[in-house]
Amino acid sequence: MALNVVMLGPPASGKGTQAVRLSKARRIPKISTGDILREAAQTGSELGLRAKALMDRGELLGDSEMIGIVKGRLARPDAVSGFILDGFPRTVPQARELDGMPQGESLVVVDLAVPDGELIRRMEGRRVCRTCAANAEPDEGSAAACSRCGGEMVTRADDGDADVRQHRLEVYARESKPLLDYYRGRATFRSINGAQSPDRVAAELMAEIDGMVPVNTRRAQ
Ligand code: AMP
Secondary structure, eight states: OOEEEEEEOSTTSSHHHHHHHHHHHHTOOEEEHHHHHHHHHHHTOHHHHHHHHHHHHTOOOOHHHHHHHHHHHHTSGGGTTEEEEESOOOSHHHHHHHHHSGGGGGEEEEEEEOOHHHHHHHHHHOOEETTTOOBOOGGGTTOSBOTTTOOBEEOOTTTSOHHHHHHHHHHIIIIITHHHHHHHTSTTEEEEETTSOHHHHHHHHHHHHHHOOOHHHHHHO
8 A cells, every 4th residue: 555645844844854764764755846846957957947046036836837747756656655745735726636646545644833933943054965955964954065975065045045034934824834724624634743853753753654544545444
């Protein structure tokens, strides 16, 4: 039975960090739309350049473009036995589209709740690898080199500017927070206190996921 996880939460709530851990533990791919767009930006493709302009201002890309990207990614063979979506859906229309996909039948949805002040603090301190775009683990936040590929650790373009940080929180509140109401009534939705240590969040996340039987498995029993 595939484990199809959606990670919700504001920017810098720890979605990426937790998605990496879960991906290793369950051997299913982490699919981060932000990473996909940052990689496209590095290649200088038309999509990448357009995405970079929007990302640097803290704006979202259009729903239909994002849906196309995610559909293509979920169709790849490595996503058959499950996946962790980090950064998608970010709007209710994106969530509706995901529900309409075959993989949408058995979603486990986990929200990481973190107060705004803590999010700003994390964005200010966050470092990512210039080469492979990996986030630094919190305990290696000041390391000069990426533990994955040795690349240089830098501040993300959209983390460095106070106005853009604030704007991303506003965009989250307006576009993405309604997703909590969209998913809240489901048996496979959980909200976790993301302001705890990464180890603690990971432990709660794993326990919640272990405790949830995907809906269509339950139907089959
Ligand atoms: P993230 O790494 O998830 O914080 O995403 C970085 C940026 O990529 C966001 O601020 C948006 O500009 C863009 N982005 C990522 N995922 C989506 C999405 N599902 N819909 C629209 N824009 C997105």
